[in-house]
Amino acid sequence: KAGVTQTPRYLIKTRGQQVTLSCSPISGHRSVSWYQQTPGQGLQFLFEYFSETQRNKGNFPGRFSGRQFSNSRSEMNVSTLELGDSALYLCASSLAASSGNTIYFGEGSWLTVV
Amino acid sequence: AQKITQTQPGMFVQEKEAVTLDCTYDTSDPSYGLFWYKQPSSGEMIFLIYQGSYDQQNATEGRYSLNFQKARKSANLVISASQLGDSAMYFCAMRVRGNNRLAFGKGNQVVVIP
Numbered sequence: 001k002a003g004v005t006q007t008p009r010y011l012i013k014t015r016g017q018q019v020t021l022s023c024s025p026i027s028g029h030r031s032v033s034w035y036q037q038t039p040g041q042g043l044q045f046l047f048e049y050f051s052e053t054q055r056n057k058g059n060f061p062g063r064f065s066g067r068q069f070s071n072s073r074s075e076m077n078v079s080t081l082e083l084g085d086s087a088l089y090l091c092a093s094s095l096a097a098s099s100g101n102t103i104y105f106g107e108g109s110w111l112t113v114v
Numbered sequence: 115a116q117k118i119t120q121t122q123p124g125m126f127v128q129e130k131e132a133v134t135l136d137c138t139y140d141t142s143d144p145s146y147g148l149f150w151y152k153q154p155s156s157g158e159m160i161f162l163i164y165q166g167s168y169d170q171q172n173a174t175e176g177r178y179s180l181n182f183q184k185a186r187k188s189a190n191l192v193i194s195a196s197q198l199g200d201s202a203m204y205f206c207a208m209r210v211r212g213n214n215r216l217a218f219g220k221g222n223q224v225v226v227i228p
Contacts, residue, residue: 043207
């Protein structure tokens with residue numbers, strides 16, 4: 001059974017550019033969440049999508065957006081990149097939001113903004 | 115709001131010994147789930163073990179066990195028979211009812227030495 005797949009794994013962008021990261025959840029999983037991990041702030045929740053609808057949103061500026069497609073694949077976009085956006089972006093998938101469902105993560109996308 | 119606390123400094127562990135990683139949590143919701151993840155330097159977040167708040171028994175998964183003390187709001191991870199491949203950051207996380215949003219602790223660094 002394939003795990004959570006994130007692409008690209010590594011990327012370097014320039015300030016002001018925009019970036020799109022992709023996540024394919026485990027087959028059958030309908031919930032996809034995104035997290036940002038930095039040395040200073042640790043792991044912070046960005047947003048969660050379930051059946052193409054954003055269900056939860058963390059405390060990030062509007063430059064951070066996402067979407068989910070009918071096949072549950074998800075993308076997140078960061079516009080007008082800032083140096084502080086350099087981070088590891090992790091995607092997580094789960095069957096649904098119930099107490100017994102395990103949440104699995106992908107390998108992450110390392111974003112460097114220069 | 116839920117909060118996870120991991121305060122141990124980095125740990126050096128002798129190979130084949132057991133190690134306990136501390137995690138305390140705070141939530142007012144009686145229904146919640148607790149997770150432990152392992153993150154090697156590659157960045158991937160690897161699921162280790164899950165404990166539901168209503169589970170009667172402590173969770174175990176191979177060499178991993180969770181010492182769940184609900185009244186004390188602690189969920190310590192025990193790794194038995196440490197291996198060199200166990201060297202990583204370990205994160206405790208919590209999810210409350212009907213929500214896939216995880217709150218993470220700051221993590222514990224573990225280095226296994228031969």
